[in-house]
Amino acid sequence: MPITRAQQSKISQNIYPTYKHHSTPTKARILGACDYLDAKGIKGEKASVFKHFGVSKARGWAILREGQDRRRLGVDTRQEETRGRPPLISPEGLRKMERIIEDCDVEGRSMSWETLAYESGLDVSARTVKRAMGTLDYHKRIACRKGWVNKATAAKRLGPQGHLRIIRKPGERYCVNCIQHTKEPDEQDKKKLHCWAAVGYRFKSSLVFYNIDSNTNGKMTQKAYINQILDPIVKPWIKDQQDFALEEDRDSGHGTGINNIVKQWKKENGLKSYFNCGASPDLAPIENAWAPMKQYVRGFAHWDIETTEQLTQEGWDSVQQQYIDQQVLSMPQRLRDVRDIDGAMTGW
Incomplete structure (x- = not known):
């Protein structure tokens, strides 16, 4: 085959016309084989590697030297990656x-x-x-759910050594730490953390945590409402002659009936109050004020009452007065939206 003009130009520029260029895969194989010899502590065999791949000793040692300093890194080098932005997570x-x-x-x-x-x-x-x-194949997935097992059945399922014997496939779907058991909660687990607060234009009260001893679901009772909210919190506002009206939802603990102890307390202490529209969270600015606090709490792990209470307080402290004022001033627009859509739920 005749030599082309381009090939003739390359030959004329090469001072060693007999030099054979070794491809990158060949160099990589030499580097890999020599690295294996070094890892195993085998000495004096690099010349055999050069001969096997058809490379002279001089060129073989040059390939090894270039492999330590070359710019592009691979599995056959021990240098650290210096290109690009360092990872944010080491x-x-x-x-x-x-x-x-x-x-x-x-x-x-x-x-x-x-x-x-x-x-x-x-x-x-x-x-x-x-x-x-x-990169480690961790993703958000729906938890595997298993039914609740009573104590008697659980005792039967446990062997004499106290360990469950199960058969599972590779993977973590049925791992013990990945199964959500729908068990019946204990009495101490039924009690939740409950709090109360009030907001208004240029007004934000402190967060008040309250306990309901008469039930386990945390439902506000009229007696607890008087003893833990109205007497210690609201009554001082009345004595300070602050001009306000207390808006309440239609919870029975707030005294929605015709004659009850809460209504009597309001009358005796001169508290002006009214009940908002039932089942209408979009017409209650306090619901908007709760949202940032709840979002803050969800951002942290909270497995005990003390941590949850601390996070709740921090979340409430993060709610800005300017944000509350915006929600209060939006009430006229909310009412107009309700009117325009014939009483349907709005996006507030």
């Missing part, structure tokens, strides 16, 4: 988040990506955590 941080997930039960695994970053001590966004955990 491999150590990624392993720390994985350990936190592995140590959590099904309730702990329901934490948000923001919570996982907070618990790991990382100041990164939720999307960054989501992408990083995705």
